[in-house]
Amino acid sequence: xxxxxxxxxxxxxxxxxxxxxxxxxxxxxxxxxxxxxxxxxxxxxxxxxxxxxxxxxxxxxxxxxxxxxxxxxxxxxxxxxxxxxxxxxxxxxxxxxxxxxxxxxxxxxxxxxxxxxxxxxxxxxxxxxxxxxxxxxxxxxxxxxxxxxxxxxxxxxxxxxxxxxxxxxxxxxxxxxxxxxxxxxxxxxxxxxxxxxxxxxxxxxxxxxxxxxxxxxxxxxxxxxxxxxxxxxxxxxxxxxxxxxxxxxxxxxxxxxxxxxxxxxxxxxxxxxxxxxxxxxxxxxxxxxxxxxxxxxxxxxxxxxxxxxxxxxxxxxxxxxxxxxxx
Amino acid sequence: xxxxxxxxxxxxxxxxxxxxxxxxxxxxxxxxxxxxxxxxxxxxxxxxxxxxxxxxxxxxxxxxxxxxxxxxxxxxxxxxxxxxxxxxxxxxxxxxxxxxxxxxxxxxxxxxxxxxxxxxxxxxxxxxxxxxxxxxxxxxxxxxxxxxxxxxxxxxxxxxxxxxxxxxxxxxxxxxxxxxxxxxxxxxxxxxxxxxxxxxxxxxxxxxxxxxxxxxxxxxxxxxxxxxxxxxxxxxxxxxxxxxxxxxxxxxxxxxxxxxxxxxxxxxxxxxxxxxxxxxxxxxxxxxxxxxxxxxxxxxxxxxxxxxxxxxxxxxxxxxxxxxxxx
Numbered sequence: 001x002x003x004x005x006x007x008x009x010x011x012x013x014x015x016x017x018x019x020x021x022x023x024x025x026x027x028x029x030x031x032x033x034x035x036x037x038x039x040x041x042x043x044x045x046x047x048x049x050x051x052x053x054x055x056x057x058x059x060x061x062x063x064x065x066x067x068x069x070x071x072x073x074x075x076x077x078x079x080x081x082x083x084x085x086x087x088x089x090x091x092x093x094x095x096x097x098x099x100x101x102x103x104x105x106x107x108x109x110x111x112x113x114x115x116x117x118x119x120x121x122x123x124x125x126x127x128x129x130x131x132x133x134x135x136x137x138x139x140x141x142x143x144x145x146x147x148x149x150x151x152x153x154x155x156x157x158x159x160x161x162x163x164x165x166x167x168x169x170x171x172x173x174x175x176x177x178x179x180x181x182x183x184x185x186x187x188x189x190x191x192x193x194x195x196x197x198x199x200x201x202x203x204x205x206x207x208x209x210x211x212x213x214x215x216x217x218x219x220x221x222x223x224x225x226x227x228x229x230x231x232x233x234x235x236x237x238x239x240x241x242x243x244x245x246x247x248x249x250x251x252x253x254x255x256x257x258x259x260x261x262x263x264x265x266x267x268x269x270x271x272x273x274x275x276x277x278x279x280x281x282x283x284x285x286x287x288x289x290x291x292x293x294x295x296x297x298x299x300x301x302x303x304x305x306x307x308x309x310x311x312x313x314x315x316x317x318x319x320x321x322x323x324x325x326x327x
Numbered sequence: 328x329x330x331x332x333x334x335x336x337x338x339x340x341x342x343x344x345x346x347x348x349x350x351x352x353x354x355x356x357x358x359x360x361x362x363x364x365x366x367x368x369x370x371x372x373x374x375x376x377x378x379x380x381x382x383x384x385x386x387x388x389x390x391x392x393x394x395x396x397x398x399x400x401x402x403x404x405x406x407x408x409x410x411x412x413x414x415x416x417x418x419x420x421x422x423x424x425x426x427x428x429x430x431x432x433x434x435x436x437x438x439x440x441x442x443x444x445x446x447x448x449x450x451x452x453x454x455x456x457x458x459x460x461x462x463x464x465x466x467x468x469x470x471x472x473x474x475x476x477x478x479x480x481x482x483x484x485x486x487x488x489x490x491x492x493x494x495x496x497x498x499x500x501x502x503x504x505x506x507x508x509x510x511x512x513x514x515x516x517x518x519x520x521x522x523x524x525x526x527x528x529x530x531x532x533x534x535x536x537x538x539x540x541x542x543x544x545x546x547x548x549x550x551x552x553x554x555x556x557x558x559x560x561x562x563x564x565x566x567x568x569x570x571x572x573x574x575x576x577x578x579x580x581x582x583x584x585x586x587x588x589x590x591x592x593x594x595x596x597x598x599x600x601x602x603x604x605x606x607x608x609x610x611x612x613x614x615x616x617x618x619x620x621x622x623x624x625x626x627x628x629x630x631x632x633x634x635x636x637x638x639x640x641x642x643x644x645x646x647x648x649x650x651x652x653x654x
Binding site for chain 2: 029030032033034037055056057058059061062085086088089123124125126127128129295296297298299301302303304305306309310
C-alpha cells in the first residue's frame with residue numbers, strides 16, 4: 001500500500017496499463033505536451049510518444065468518434081474530454097454509436113472504449129466547468145458509468161474500465177484530484193464495475209451516494225456519531241449498472257434512506273435508486289426516502305454565495321441526516 | 328481605402344481601454360491568490376482568460392459595426408465586449424459575480440450577455456458560431472441590413488460547428504463574418520499540431536466564400552479588410568471568413584505556467600505591440616502628444632470607474648439563484 005492522491009492514482013493506472021498493453025492509447029485536448037489541464041496525463045507523452053498520447057483538435061465529437069473506430073478495430077482508446085461539460089458535442093457518438101455498437105451488430109462488434117472526464121462544481125468553474133452529467137448517460141442502456149470517490153477505487157476502476165469489453169464513461173470529480181489521498185494497493189489490481197462499497201456500518205439510517213459526496217457524507221456521519229446517530233454509508237462507485245443488491249441490503253438494514261448527489265435532483269441517479277428501493281423494499285422502510293441534491297436550475301451560478309447554495313456539503317448532509325433520524 | 332482620423336483615434340482609445348482593462352484584471356484577479364494559488368480565492372474567483380495583445384481583431388471589425396449588428400464571442404471575450412460597446416460597469420460587475428452584473432452574477436467572465444448591443448459569449452468552443460448564423464438568418468428574414476460577427480479562436484476552426492455553420496451561411500447567403508483569432512495556441516497545443524492547413528482562410532474555398540488573412544496583428548490591415556467584409560455581408564453577398572494572426576501576451580488562463588512557449592517569444596511579440604504601432608501612426612498623422620494622453624486618460628478613468636462599481640456592488644441573494652429558470 002502507498003498513500004496516493006486521487007489524481008496520481010488515475011495517472012498511474014493509465015501509465016501501468018499503457019506499459020502492459022500496447023493497444024492502450026490516450027487521446028484528448030492538451031493531454032500531450034501539457035499533460036492535461038489538470039495534469040492527469042503528465043509525463044505520458046515523454047514515455048509513450050505522440051502516437052499513443054495524442055493532442056487532439058478541439059472537436060469532442062471527433063475525439064470520441066475516432067476512439068470508437070479505433071476500439072472497434074482492436075485498440076483500447078482512453079479518450080479524455082477536458083471538462084465533463086464539453087462532452088455534449090460528443091453525445092451523438094456516445095449514445096447513438098458506442099452504446100449501441102454491440103446490440104446493433106448482433107454481438108459481432110464491441111466498443112472497448114473509455115471516456116474520462118472531470119466533472120463537478122464547488123471550484124468556481126461557473127456554468128460550463130462545473131456540471132455533473134452522469135444522469136444523461138445513466139439513462140442509456142449500453143453504457144457503463146463509473147464515478148470513483150477514492151484514490152484506490154480510481155485506479156482499480158480505471159483498470160477495470162480499460163479492460164472492459166464495452167464502453168465505459170469514467171467521471172472524476174475535479175475537487176477530488178488534489179484533495180483526497182488514501183491507501184492505494186501497489187501494482188496491478190482491479191475494482192469490479194457495478195459493485196458498491198460499504199464505507200461505514202451503522203444502525204439508524206442509510207446514506208447512499210457517490211463521488212465527492214461520499215467524503216462529505218463521511219464527515220457528516222462522524223458529526224452525527226457524536227450526537228448518537230449511527231450511519232450506514234454506501235458509496236455506489238458505479239452509477240450504471242447500479243448495485244441493486246447492495247442498495248437494497250443497505251436500505252433494509254436501517255429502514256431510513258437518504259440519497260445524496262451533487263447533480264440536479266429531478267431525473268437524477270437518486271431517482272432510480274429511490275425507485276429500486278420503493279419497488280423492492282417499501283415495507284422495510286420506516287420513513288419516506290429522502291433526497292439531498294443540487295437544485296433544479298440550469299447551471300451552477302458563478303458568484304460565490306449562489307455556488308455555495310448549489311453545492312451539497314457536509315453541513316447540509318448532517319442537517320438532512322438529523323431530520324431523517326428524527327422521523 | 329483609408330482610415331479617418333476619427334476612426335483611428337477611436338481604435339487607439341479602445342485598444343488602450345482593452346489593454347488597461349486586462350492589466351487591471353491581472354491585478355484584481357491575483358488578489359487573495361498568493362502565496363499559494365487558489366482559484367477560488369479573492370474578489371474574482373474561477374478561471375480568467377485575458378486578451379491583452381488581441382485588441383486589433385476586436386477593434387478592427389467593431390469599428391464598422393452598428394448597435395444592431397450581432398457579435399458572438401468565445402471564452403476570451405473582454406476585448407470583443409469592450410469594442411462592441413458592452414456596458415463596462417455591468418460587465419465588470421458580472422466578472423466579480425455581483426448582482427448588478429449583466430447576468431446578475433450567475434455567469435462570470437466567460438458568460439457576458441448584453442442585448443442592448445447584441446453581444447453574447449460562452450465557455451464552449453465554437454458554440455457561438457451557429458448562433459451568429461441564426462442572427463444573420465433573422466436579419467435576412469426581417470429584411471434588415473444587419474450583419475453578425477462570430478469571433479472564434481483558431482482551435483475552434485477544427486470543430487464540427489465551424490464547418491456546419493459556414494456551409495449553412497454560405498448556402499443561405501447570410502450576412503455572417505467569422506473572425507478567427509489565430510493566437511497560435513489552443514491552450515497548449517500549437518496550431519500546426521491541430522490544424523491541417525497553415526491558414527484557415529484556405530478553408531473559405533470549401534464553402535465558396537471569400538477569405539482574408541490579416542498578418543502580424545496589424546490593426547490598420549484588420550480595419551481595412553473588415554471594411555470590405557462588412558460591406559460584402561451588408562450588401563447581401565453572403566458570408567466572409569477572416570483570419571488574423573494575433574498574439575496573447577498572457578497565459579491561456581491566469582495561472583498558466585506557459586511551458587509550451589518558445590524562449591523569447593513574448594519579448595519578440597512585445598517589440599511589435601499593436602497599441603504602440605497605432606500610437607506611432609497617430610503621431611505620424613500629426614496628433615499631438617497631449618491629445619493622445621487625453622484619450623488615454625479618459626478610457627483609463629472609465630475602466631477605473633467600472634472596477635470601482637463592481638467592487639462596491641453586492642452579491643446576489645441565495646433566493647435569486649432559483650429565478651430566471653422559466654418565465
